[in-house]
Amino acid sequence: MTNKTRKLGIIAGGGNIPAMLIEHCRQNGIDFVALAIEGNADKSFFKGEEFAYRWIRIGQAGSGFKYFAQEKVTDVVMIGTIRRPSFFDLVPDLRTTAFFAKVGAKALGDDGILRAVISEIEKEGMHVKGIHELMPDLLISQGLLTKHKPSKSDMIDIQRGVEVAFALGKLDVGQSVVVQHGLVLGVEGIEGTDELIRRCKDYRRKGDGGVLVKLRKPQQDMRIDLPTIGIKTIEGAHESGLRGVVVHAGNGLIVDQAQAVALADKYGMFIMGVLPDELCKN
Numbered sequence: 001m002t003n004k005t006r007k008l009g010i011i012a013g014g015g016n017i018p019a020m021l022i023e024h025c026r027q028n029g030i031d032f033v034a035l036a037i038e039g040n041a042d043k044s045f046f047k048g049e050e051f052a053y054r055w056i057r058i059g060q061a062g063s064g065f066k067y068f069a070q071e072k073v074t075d076v077v078m079i080g081t082i083r084r085p086s087f088f089d090l091v092p093d094l095r096t097t098a099f100f101a102k103v104g105a106k107a108l109g110d111d112g113i114l115r116a117v118i119s120e121i122e123k124e125g126m127h128v129k130g131i132h133e134l135m136p137d138l139l140i141s142q143g144l145l146t147k148h149k150p151s152k153s154d155m156i157d158i159q160r161g162v163e164v165a166f167a168l169g170k171l172d173v174g175q176s177v178v179v180q181h182g183l184v185l186g187v188e189g190i191e192g193t194d195e196l197i198r199r200c201k202d203y204r205r206k207g208d209g210g211v212l213v214k215l216r217k218p219q220q221d222m223r224i225d226l227p228t229i230g231i232k233t234i235e236g237a238h239e240s241g242l243r244g245v246v247v248h249a250g251n252g253l254i255v256d257q258a259q260a261v262a263l264a265d266k267y268g269m270f271i272m273g274v275l276p277d278e279l280c281k282n
Contacts, residue, residue, distance in 0.1 A: 008032040009073035013080025130223035140273040142249035161213030169217030180210035201240035210242040216251040230255035249273030
């Protein structure tokens with residue numbers, strides 16, 4: 001996006017990707033401003049006056065739209081992890097209260113509410129973009145990324161994991177599942193992938209094996225909440241005794257890929273991008 005008449009508004013959650021995107025914008029001359037979500041965005045990064053940003057609570061949608069309008073934002077990207085808020089955390093402004101009243105039952109699932117958020121943003125005349133449109137190199141490619149390969153038993157776990165993750169995604173429950181010896185040790189709910197990996201350590205069976213499978217939900221918009229892994233994922237998977245991590249090829253992100261792959265190689269683990277339809281076509 002090099003058109004000087006356009007301006008990017010970044011809604012920044014937690015993790016490294018918001019900082020990576022901001023640095024990408026600065027290096028490529030992309031005009032931008034940011035909204036840093038309190039309790040999620042990295043406080044050590046959003047400080048000082050090196051670029052234009054504003055801190056905002058999740059419940060301050062009205063203030064956020066007003067800021068973007070004042071800054072003449074034309075395009076918006078939502079990136080980074082967001083801790084799932086309680087209604088107490090939200091303490092909504094009038095705009096957010098009206099939004100939840102209108103969304104109603106759609107708020108029962110992450111995908112439904114995020115689609116509604118996209119619709120609300122675009123009603124303001126802004127265009128919502130996906131991180132893959134701005135930084136396509138973050139998308140994980142199909143095939144093996146590491147030196148170490150999955151065994152035959154790992155492939156059985158991978159296929160089982162893909163089947164379960166796909167079913168969960170259709171229900172808008174989560175993106176991730178951990179499988180060992182064909183048994184589902186855990187599925188992702190509100191706790192997120194890191195906590196899923198951590199608690200599955202207590203459920204592992206004797207012997208080797210265990211894989212994390214992370215897929216984009218079948219109905220999920222590519223512009224929001226793509227499945228993401230990075231160094232922290234590999235560290236957690238290793239600590240929990242897993243042999244590998246599998247992500248939806250072309251539909252998931254890998255942060256700091258070179259470092260994540262090197263770490264997996266060090267631990268004797270594999271990282272692989274798969275296409276669910278091809279893996280389960282038989």
